Amino acid sequence: MKAPATRKGYHNSFRMQYLLVFIGGGAGSICRYAIQHWLAKYHFTFPWATFAANALSCIIFGAVAALALKGMVSVPHRMLLLTGFCGGFSTFSTFSNETFVLLSNHQWEAAFANIVGSLLVCLFCIYLGMKIIALTID
Numbered sequence: 155m156k157a158p159a160t161r162k163g164y165h166n167s168f169r170m171q172y173l174l175v176f177i178g179g180g181a182g183s184i185c186r187y188a189i190q191h192w193l194a195k196y197h198f199t200f201p202w203a204t205f206a207a208n209a210l211s212c213i214i215f216g217a218v219a220a221l222a223l224k225g226m227v228s229v230p231h232r233m234l235l236l237t238g239f240c241g242g243f244s245t246f247s248t249f250s251n252e253t254f255v256l257l258s259n260h261q262w263e264a265a266f267a268n269i270v271g272s273l274l275v276c277l278f279c280i281y282l283g284m285k286i287i288a289l290t291i292d
Contacts, residue, residue, distance in 0.1 A: 171233050178238015182211070186243050200264055201252035204245060205272060211244035212276040216283020224291065 189210075190203040218235045221227045227235070249272060256265035 170230065174230055174234040175238040175241070178234040178240075179242035180238075182239040182242025182244075185239075186245060199261070201249070201256075201268060204248045204252055205268070205275070208244045208249060208272060209275050209279045211240045212279035213283040213286075214243070215240045216280040216285075217287050218283075219280075220284040220287035221291070224287075226291070 186203075186207045189207050193203040193206070196202075215236060218227055218232065218240075222232055222236075249268070253265050253268050256262075256268060
């Protein structure tokens with residue numbers, strides 16, 4: 155039995171969404187790895203690479219979200235950029251592990267700075283990304 159045309163279109167669209175998330179996630183992960191690799195030569199005791207990746211991802215997320223709210227970003231592009239790229243570029247699991255390691259090593263101040271700093275900076279970066287779009291598009 156052949157599926158109705160609308161159902162077939164749904165499956166093609168659904169597959170395309172998975173493909174876009176896959177491509178965006180791969181690109182985001184490569185960018186996160188590049189930042190990690192680039193900053194590794196400095197031998198920081200604070201997890202700056204994860205911090206930077208999360209902050210940059212939040213700026214991108216805020217900018218794309220602001221554009222989406224204005225109807226300027228299609229659903230496929232949101233899947234590619236927000237769910238895919240930003241999902242692959244930012245990393246809560248790495249942030250959590252690095253904070254756990256800091257706590258395990260009794261580096262209380264660094265762990266607290268990582269938790270509070272990440273939260274505050276990333277919230278600000280979402281705002282910053284949205285504000286950049288508001289200033290350039292409006």
